[in-house]
Amino acid sequence: MAVEVRLTANLQRLAGGQRSLQVEAGTVGELLDRLEALFPGFKQNILEDGQLRRFVNIYLNDEDIRFLQRLETPLRDGDVVSILPALAGGRGGR
Amino acid sequence: MAITVYIPTPFRKLTGNQVYVQAQGGTVREVLEELGQRYPGLANMIFDQERRIPAHINIYLNNQEIHSLQGPDTPVKDGDEVAVIPAIAGGQVLTPEQVMRYSRHIIMPQVGPVGQRKLMQAKVLVVGAGGLGGPAALYLALAGVGTIGIVDFDVVDLSNLQRQVLHQNDDVGRPKTQSARETLLSYNPDINVVLHEAPLTSDNAMEIIPNYDIVINGADNFTTRYLVNDACYFAGKPLVDGSILLFDGQMTVFVPGKGCYRCLFPAPPPPGAVPNCAEAGVLGALTGVIGSLQAIEAIKLILGIGESMAGRLLLYDALSGEFRTVKIRRDPKCPLCGDDPTITGLIDYENFCGAPFPGRDNG
Numbered sequence: 001m002a003v004e005v006r007l008t009a010n011l012q013r014l015a016g017g018q019r020s021l022q023v024e025a026g027t028v029g030e031l032l033d034r035l036e037a038l039f040p041g042f043k044q045n046i047l048e049d050g051q052l053r054r055f056v057n058i059y060l061n062d063e064d065i066r067f068l069q070r071l072e073t074p075l076r077d078g079d080v081v082s083i084l085p086a087l088a089g090g091r092g093g094r
Numbered sequence: 095m096a097i098t099v100y101i102p103t104p105f106r107k108l109t110g111n112q113v114y115v116q117a118q119g120g121t122v123r124e125v126l127e128e129l130g131q132r133y134p135g136l137a138n139m140i141f142d143q144e145r146r147i148p149a150h151i152n153i154y155l156n157n158q159e160i161h162s163l164q165g166p167d168t169p170v171k172d173g174d175e176v177a178v179i180p181a182i183a184g185g186q187v188l189t190p191e192q193v194m195r196y197s198r199h200i201i202m203p204q205v206g207p208v209g210q211r212k213l214m215q216a217k218v219l220v221v222g223a224g225g226l227g228g229p230a231a232l233y234l235a236l237a238g239v240g241t242i243g244i245v246d247f248d249v250v251d252l253s254n255l256q257r258q259v260l261h262q263n264d265d266v267g268r269p270k271t272q273s274a275r276e277t278l279l280s281y282n283p284d285i286n287v288v289l290h291e292a293p294l295t296s297d298n299a300m301e302i303i304p305n306y307d308i309v310i311n312g313a314d315n316f317t318t319r320y321l322v323n324d325a326c327y328f329a330g331k332p333l334v335d336g337s338i339l340l341f342d343g344q345m346t347v348f349v350p351g352k353g354c355y356r357c358l359f360p361a362p363p364p365p366g367a368v369p370n371c372a373e374a375g376v377l378g379a380l381t382g383v384i385g386s387l388q389a390i391e392a393i394k395l396i397l398g399i400g401e402s403m404a405g406r407l408l409l410y411d412a413l414s415g416e417f418r419t420v421k422i423r424r425d426p427k428c429p430l431c432g433d434d435p436t437i438t439g440l441i442d443y444e445n446f447c448g449a450p451f452p453g454r455d456n457g
Contacts, residue, residue: 009340088314
């Protein structure tokens with residue numbers, strides 16, 4: 001299944017600065033494996049002990065995969081998968 | 095006698111969209127009757143069937159309400175100014191200056207004079223007088239939000255001026271709260287700005303937040319974000335949340351009982367895993383986009399109009415120029431707002447986040 005992956009903010013630097021890319025994968029878990037193959041070290045930023053890190057969310061289209069089938073969530077052609085870390089910026093410190 | 099009559103926005107379409115109309119007469123009543131003959135639609139608004147001025151219309155002569163003078167029989171002289179001001183529910187009136195200042199809001203039926211009074215009576219707390227808190231507070235001030243609280247402890251740094259619109263070159267080195275208040279009042283002296291010149295902590299959060307109707311989060315660190323989330327939940331206050339990094343922004347509204355920041359991100363990243371703006375950078379104008387959106391959501395909540403962003407997370411990617419929304423749900427397993435909560439009061443956030451509240455030396 002060809003899906004579009006969108007990476008937010010600081011995750012982009014783990015993927016050579018790309019904000020979106022096309023990946024072939026049948027599930028969200030497979031998609032992360034493909035990204036790991038393309039960008040070694042990527043997955044450890046997203047998963048910990050095989051589970052989604054608690055400050056990273058993955059959305060299939062507009063739905064949080066924690067409320068679908070998590071990493072087993074199946075993908076279909078044309079789906080958009082967004083990987084989103086928590087951001088803290090605002091006041092902007094120094 | 096040539097008298098100038100100020101026509102309020104809601105009545106202006108009855109006078110050919112004129113803000114000021116010249117009229118003749120020796121008393122206030124004569125002036126209004128003369129005006130009514132030329133603009134029959136206006137006459138229907140400012141006179142009842144007995145040709146009296148109805149109780150919900152206030153008339154000002156040179157900024158003094160005529161009942162404090164001689165009522166409709168108050169004499170007028172050349173050059174005087176009469177203002178026609180419709181009162182609103184509750185009997186409170188907007189002054190002519192307020193009607194003028196807020197006319198672009200009042201003219202919209204979704205706001206009107208009733209909505210404007212709601213804005214003027216609203217109390218909004220802005221956490222952080224920086225990138226997001228700046229434009230958020232600014233637009234709330236311009237809209238006439240009556241009380242704006244500002245929490246900050248930092249001083250203005252030269253590197254803030256790339257994005258923080260409350261502070262100017264001469265403010266470098268001054269406390270951000272002072273600079274913020276000065277800027278907001280220079281835009282609109284008709285509001286009250288309350289300063290909280292200390293970092294928000296577990297010790298003071300429940301003394302400050304319950305005094306407000308809505309909280310806007312412009313914090314730059316996870317420790318404060320989780321504290322504000324929890325305190326707003328316990329105080330039952332809506333939280334308009336925004337965050338930014340690099341070219342990306344996120345914005346949503348958390349309404350107590352309908353999901354919270356912990357439902358979205360159950361735990362903070364370990365220190366260093368997600369850089370902050372000081373470490374990674376942020377596009378200055380992005381703060382204007384997200385901060386303004388936060389002001390809009392707060393104003394919608396105050397007015398009770400539109401569809402709140404509660405339950406939806408807005409994502410803005412400045413580089414692709416795309417806005418998208420994803421769903422946020424209340425997590426039944428959320429330790430704060432879930433079915434079996436384990437967090438029943440404010441906790442030690444520095445320990446929870448593995449990072450101290452920012453202080454003057456490390457902010």
